[in-house]
Amino acid sequence: xxxxxxxxxxxxxxxxxxxxxxxxxxxxxxxxxxxxxxxxxxxxxxxxxxxxxxxxxxxxxxxxxxxxxxxxxxxxxxxxxxxxxxxxxxxxxxxxxxxxxxxxxxxxxxxxxxxxxxxxxxxxxxxxxxxxxxxxxxxxxxxxxxxxxxxxxxxxxxxxxxxxxxxxxxxxxxxxxxxxxxxxxxxxxxx
Numbered sequence: 001x002x003x004x005x006x007x008x009x010x011x012x013x014x015x016x017x018x019x020x021x022x023x024x025x026x027x028x029x030x031x032x033x034x035x036x037x038x039x040x041x042x043x044x045x046x047x048x049x050x051x052x053x054x055x056x057x058x059x060x061x062x063x064x065x066x067x068x069x070x071x072x073x074x075x076x077x078x079x080x081x082x083x084x085x086x087x088x089x090x091x092x093x094x095x096x097x098x099x100x101x102x103x104x105x106x107x108x109x110x111x112x113x114x115x116x117x118x119x120x121x122x123x124x125x126x127x128x129x130x131x132x133x134x135x136x137x138x139x140x141x142x143x144x145x146x147x148x149x150x151x152x153x154x155x156x157x158x159x160x161x162x163x164x165x166x167x168x169x170x171x172x173x174x175x176x177x178x179x180x181x182x183x184x185x186x187x188x189x190x191x
Contacts, residue, residue: 028165032068039064042168049175053089056082060171067168073159079167080149086174087117087134094124114138114146130173137166 031037042064046052052060063078088098088111098117102108118139122131138146145163148154 024165024169025161028161028168032070039068046171046175049177051090051175051177052086056085056089064168067164070161072161072164073156075164076145076149076154076159076167079164079171080145083167083170083174084114084117084138084146084150086171087121090124090174091117091120096120096124115140125177127177130177133170133173137170 039061043057043061046060046064047057059078060082063075063082066078067075091098098112099109100112102110118131118135121134125131135142137143140147143163143166145158145167148158
C-alpha cells in the first residue's frame, strides 16, 4: 500500500513540475507584475475566506509581501509553516484535536504529526483534489516542502518561484472552500 502511494505521489510530483513550467510560473510572474493587483488584494481574499486564523494573518501578510518582492527564501520560510497552521485550524474548528499526549512525558502535550493532519483533513474537506494537492506538496512522499522548510533542510534552489507559487496556490485552494465543500460545520471557534 505504501509503495503504491509513493508511486502515485512521485508521478504527481513529476506532473506538477511540468505544470509549473507551463502554467504556474508565468501566471505568478504576471500576478506579481500587475500594478492593479498587489499583496493587499491577496491578503483581503485570504482574510475574507474565513479559513485563516486571525493570529496568523499578520504573519502571512509578511510572507505574501516577501513573495511580491520576489524574496523566495523569506516568503517560503514564513508561508509554509503558516499553511500548516491554517490546516490545523480547519481541523480544530471542525472539532478535531490537533494535540496529543507526549508518550514519554506525562502531562505534556504536543502537536500531532502533519501526516495525521492530512489524514484527518479528508474527513473535513470533501474536495479530493485539494487533499491530493496538499499531499503532493507537503507529504513525506511528495515534494515534502513542510519538512524541508520546517527543519532547515532546504537548499537555495528550493527557495524558488515555483515552490512559492505552489504554496500560494494551496492557500488559494483552501481559502476557496465554502461551507458546501466542507464535510462538517466549522464553528469559528479557532478564529
